[in-house]
Amino acid sequence: GAVVSQHPSRVICKSGTSVKIECRSLDFQATTMFWYRQFPKKSLMLMATSNEGSKATYEQGVEKDKFLINHASLTLSTLTVTSAHPEDSSFYICSADGGSQTETQYFGPGTRLLVL
Amino acid sequence: QKEVEQDPGPLSVPEGAIVSLNCTYSNSAFQYFMWYRQYSRKGPELLMYTYSSGNKEDGRFTAQVDKSSKYISLFIRDSQPSDSATYLCAMGGNKLVFGAGTILRVKS
Numbered sequence: 350g351a352v353v354s355q356h357p358s359r360v361i362c363k364s365g366t367s368v369k370i371e372c373r374s375l376d377f378q379a380t381t382m383f384w385y386r387q388f389p390k391k392s393l394m395l396m397a398t399s400n401e402g403s404k405a406t407y408e409q410g411v412e413k414d415k416f417l418i419n420h421a422s423l424t425l426s427t428l429t430v431t432s433a434h435p436e437d438s439s440f441y442i443c444s445a446d447g448g449s450q451t452e453t454q455y456f457g458p459g460t461r462l463l464v465l
Numbered sequence: 466q467k468e469v470e471q472d473p474g475p476l477s478v479p480e481g482a483i484v485s486l487n488c489t490y491s492n493s494a495f496q497y498f499m500w501y502r503q504y505s506r507k508g509p510e511l512l513m514y515t516y517s518s519g520n521k522e523d524g525r526f527t528a529q530v531d532k533s534s535k536y537i538s539l540f541i542r543d544s545q546p547s548d549s550a551t552y553l554c555a556m557g558g559n560k561l562v563f564g565a566g567t568i569l570r571v572k573s
Contacts (some may be wrong), residue, residue: 351511353508355508383560383561390473390568391565392553392563392564392565392566393509393553393563395560395561398560440506442508442509444508453497453499453511453514454511454555454561455511456501456508456509456510456511457508458507458508459506459507459508461506
């Protein structure tokens with residue numbers, strides 16, 4: 350149980366294009382999903398908290414117009430990197446709240462974004 | 466001072482050794498403590514979850530929490546090459562705060 354998927358696993362795009370990453374909880378419903386960014390050999394940096402049916406809460410320093418988050422259902426959240434630039438190249442990981450019985454988060458496999 | 470301190474390593478041990486991984490934290494409000502394992506280019510995988518001070522065992526893994534010292538540990542017995550990964554401690558509540566991660570290398 351508690352499986353989270355992400356799609357795509359890897360994407361290469363040209364500078365200036367937008368990229369959408371999907372995060373799905375496959376066998377449970379997640380009221381809250383989280384989006385992280387991870388640089389090589391660094392820990393996870395929380396970008397935003399996404400609640401189903403409401404606006405995402407962004408961490409300080411994260412541009413909400415740059416990183417659009419939509420949490421349309423209890424099993425799907427999307428992150429759109431708009432007008433991507435090379436500095437947006439990173440490993441993006443989503444996680445889903447395990448539910449009211451636990452404070453754990455279950456992570457997706459991550460999406461590697463390379464902007465040329 | 467960072468909220469969570471974790472030695473990044475790398476920690477290199479021979480196969481079969483007992484591994485001890487540790488984190489310290491400064492926020493006494495943290496109530497939940499987790500250990501995640503992350504293989505290269507993969508998402509973190511939940512290994513252990515604890516709520517209170519004390520020990521919790523699962524197979525070869527033992528998680529230990531000492532709230533009075535603000536110190537948590539993960540012990541791995543009979544370490545295997547397949548245990549080679551980055552181990553992240555995490556703690557908090559609705560929002561998790563992660564340690565930097567310790568790179569573990571188990572040599573056969």
